[in-house]
Amino acid sequence: MIQALRGMKDIIAPDNEIFTYLLSTASAIAERYGYEYIETPLLEETSLFKRSVGESSDIVGKEMYQFIDKGGHDVCLRPEGTAGVVRMFIQNKLDKRGGIHRFYYHGPMFRYERPQKGRLREFHQFGCESFGEESVYEDFTIILMIKDIFDALGIGYTIKINSLGCPECMPGYRESLVTHLNDIRDGLCDDCQRRIATNPIRVLDCKNGSCQALLERSPVITENLCETCDKDFNTLLTLLESHDLPFELDPKLVRGLDYYTRTAFEFVSSEIGAQSAIAGGGRYNRLVEFLDGKPTPAVGFALGIERILDLVKIPERGRNGLYLGMMEPDALPMIIDLAHRKRKVQKVFTEYGKKSLKAHLKAADRLGARECAIIGEDELKNGEIWIKDLETKEEKRIAISEFD
């Protein structure tokens, strides 16, 4: 038997309904915030991710589905969504056009990891990217939008937030951090010793207990921000407070992707196991420039659909649709015609086989239909159809021509 590849899942009942409900809910909210739908290719040139996500990241270093295509091009399945949207933004010269551009997207992402709860090799994200808006109020608004989405889906969360500074304050901080890290170098794990050279900021969120103990006296990023970054960060925190958003400061929150500047945040849930980040994002003012575009401030986020699937509370849906069946084979053509007519306005189930009334009712019930309409011997003779409302139990018999 051929089965789906490791870490890849079919989205079937009951998840399929939650999946589409989630997407339509999130999309509707994004639209209200002025975002427009965008779709970008699943396959991109590998260098796009090397330059945006960062070669030092695990995602690019060891988790990409990367291969050489028949034309000899180094390509890979996208491991995340932001890079492709930024590429699209630049390629279409939207950076030169100026103004504000806001996009939302959703679709599959691919990372070659060991699967576990909340972590698949093919998984789905819903994300938003806002280009051209420098104001920290945009950072806040995007967080507010995520709140609206999770509230609409009935999902609880807390927010972890940090500021990673900007080109003005980050280099100075990085330098003092590296100095400190070199002092404690011998006590750090192998990974961290390597990170001092490649990406010292990442040492901060090392999960190794002994590293964390040594890091206690290391300089704190939020205490070393430049005036602008500090002011913005405080504005953001004040806004979060005044809107009752449950957040906690986390100076060790370093987004795993290299392109973030200033605001970095993560929405976490305590109900879903070790992979607790259900959404993450932040500001990435430098990324457009890194990818050869005109410097453009940007902020965005992505949420992991599979991670929140079990948390979504979907509104109860009652019986819906019409079930059509017959007890006399001669009536089948009428059923087919009627179904076609009815489908212009509602959901219709048709049964092609001759069945007892009891079997029809049972089938209609199981399908969740609201009405069960049957043509039997008597009805066929009189050009009528028998209809029962499965909820109110009301029954009636009317002329087929008048059934509409």
Place this chain on the structure above:
RNA sequence: GUGGGUGUAGCUCAGUCGGUUAGAGCGCCAGAUUGUGGCUCUGGAGGUCGCCGGUUCGAUUCCGGUCAUCCACCCCA
């Protein structure tokens, strides 16, 4: 990449200290006076006991390998 758990009916799981026809609940199908769903009762269908190999007179059961899956580390949404 590392560690641990699990693979028996469509689903959730029992069970076999190695021995004839491998079980339950749910689900499915059919009946319970002829054309009335959900509840109840009765009956029925459905399983190469993940796969390969070893030990044995004999393996679903023991051993090894393999694959899959789950959980955790790591990583991240």
